[in-house]
Amino acid sequence: MQTAAYPASSTDQTSKVDGYMDRQPDGTPKSPPQEQKNNGSEQEEQKSVEKTNSSSNVYSSGIPAALDEATMSQPAPSASEGPQVESMQSMQEAGSAEQQQPSFSTDKPAPSSSEASSRSTETQQYRNTGRSADNFRDRQLRKARLVQLLDLQRKRIRPADHTTKGRYGIQDFDCLQTLGTGSFGRVHLVQSKHNRLFYAIKVLEKRKVVDMKQVEHTCDERHILSRVQHPFITILWGTFQDAKNLFMVMDFAEGGELFSLLRKCHRFPEKVAKFYAAEVILALDYLHHNQIVYRDLKPENLLLDRFGHLKIVDFGFAKRVSTNNCFTLCGTPDYLAPEIISLKPYNKAADWWSLGIFIFEMLAGYPPFYSENPMKLYENILEGNISYPQYFSSSSIDLMNHLLQRDITNRYGNLKDGSMDIIMHPWFRDISWDKILTRKIEVPYVPPIRAGMGDSSQFEAYATGPTNYGGTENPEFTDIFQDF
Numbered sequence: 001m002q003t004a005a006y007p008a009s010s011t012d013q014t015s016k017v018d019g020y021m022d023r024q025p026d027g028t029p030k031s032p033p034q035e036q037k038n039n040g041s042e043q044e045e046q047k048s049v050e051k052t053n054s055s056s057n058v059y060s061s062g063i064p065a066a067l068d069e070a071t072m073s074q075p076a077p078s079a080s081e082g083p084q085v086e087s088m089q090s091m092q093e094a095g096s097a098e099q100q101q102p103s104f105s106t107d108k109p110a111p112s113s114s115e116a117s118s119r120s121t122e123t124q125q126y127r128n129t130g131r132s133a134d135n136f137r138d139r140q141l142r143k144a145r146l147v148q149l150l151d152l153q154r155k156r157i158r159p160a161d162h163t164t165k166g167r168y169g170i171q172d173f174d175c176l177q178t179l180g181t182g183s184f185g186r187v188h189l190v191q192s193k194h195n196r197l198f199y200a201i202k203v204l205e206k207r208k209v210v211d212m213k214q215v216e217h218t219c220d221e222r223h224i225l226s227r228v229q230h231p232f233i234t235i236l237w238g239t240f241q242d243a244k245n246l247f248m249v250m251d252f253a254e255g256g257e258l259f260s261l262l263r264k265c266h267r268f269p270e271k272v273a274k275f276y277a278a279e280v281i282l283a284l285d286y287l288h289h290n291q292i293v294y295r296d297l298k299p300e301n302l303l304l305d306r307f308g309h310l311k312i313v314d315f316g317f318a319k320r321v322s323t324n325n326c327f328t329l330c331g332t333p334d335y336l337a338p339e340i341i342s343l344k345p346y347n348k349a350a351d352w353w354s355l356g357i358f359i360f361e362m363l364a365g366y367p368p369f370y371s372e373n374p375m376k377l378y379e380n381i382l383e384g385n386i387s388y389p390q391y392f393s394s395s396s397i398d399l400m401n402h403l404l405q406r407d408i409t410n411r412y413g414n415l416k417d418g419s420m421d422i423i424m425h426p427w428f429r430d431i432s433w434d435k436i437l438t439r440k441i442e443v444p445y446v447p448p449i450r451a452g453m454g455d456s457s458q459f460e461a462y463a464t465g466p467t468n469y470g471g472t473e474n475p476e477f478t479d480i481f482q483d484f
């Protein structure tokens, strides 16, 4: 668990709706410098900013300096100044290509639901940009190829009987330091006594889980994580329990939380944000195609592996869904979709809303509806008025406007083309999705760790917690948790 600091000086604490503390902003947002309301009235200025960005070799930022767009065209800070967010060659090459395209217009309001259904969104986009029929066909071909590739990934599900139940226990691991704490226990770095490899073990106190009425969520988390198999989702190797605790053995994401990197950098350059957004989109696309809604997207739940790729953790709110059948009020306030706050039934579209918030937070350094007062925060979300900082590009704003649609029938990700509307959006024009999926792309930031050594330097230091696990006396709730 990390202490957030969007802002520089607030003492407010926002908590997860289900009652657990998760974000602790210790400052108010710097009043966002001259913001633009939804559309690009400053488009000329933005274009010149985009130009500066694309010609820059630098995808970096320093600690603690805010990364303004001007900084991006200057040499990268030295290692001692902060995390290096390295260049992504392929994106960079394509980035200059982006400049040759007409910038995506945000002057027009998003189409109404009737318009959206009566014509293909992408045809409309292409009409807007005035591109030729040939380009349109190219795009259709590219899209078909992408769908094929994604379909392969979407079908990868681990077998239901994949389980290590009864084969391991906490005695098979040396329990090392704490990596993070949660509402029901903590996550430890551990080393297997058998293969000497390092893992992260999430320990949940059964009594707390029961007292906080999280039994179903916990069992869902175990069940869902044991089935999914995706490059950007943490692997659950096995689960077991002792008398008082539940244990989930996962791969150790050595690079720490994206949250920490974002707070150190203050905000990410567009190309960096695009990279992380792309990995998240592929993971959400995968989950949704397997009828799973994630429901807790935020930078705290995105860890970096040793290579700098994302791993989504914490499936405590993930749920199998068919259509509109979720009602539970859960998630993290800043990232809640309006339909959740209004207690309406909701579905996978809520994750695409959170993606819009995530992209905004990466680019701005604070979430769009932030308020110290939780009631005001909810009001802001329901009103849906967004002030985009001036330095946002017009195409990023266009994408966020399509994601942060209060009406889910207009929200990208939830239209007839599903996630393809997002994947094919002009903001991602310079992304090689096949390279992202196969992890064959240069990452923007490689965590400075000694890989495979149990190096936890990218995590906050925690006071030593309990490690006296493994008790067998008076086992609790064995019937409730018989699957663990």
Ligand SMILES: Nc1ncnc2c1ncn2[C@@H]1O[C@H](COP(=O)(O)OP(=O)(O)OP(=O)(O)O)[C@@H](O)[C@H]1O
Pocket (backbone or CB within 6 Å): 001, 002, 020, 021, 022, 179, 180, 181, 182, 183, 184, 185, 187, 200, 202, 234, 250, 251, 252, 253, 254, 257, 300, 301, 303, 313, 314, 315, 316
């Ligand atoms: N696989 C992992 N590798 C490394 N660190 C991890 C891993 N999983 C979790 N952590 C660390 O532990 C923290 C808490 O994990 P997680 O969010 O899963 O626990 P939780 O009990 O569900 O927390 P919360 O109450 O916030 O939902 C994470 O923020 C992260 O810092």
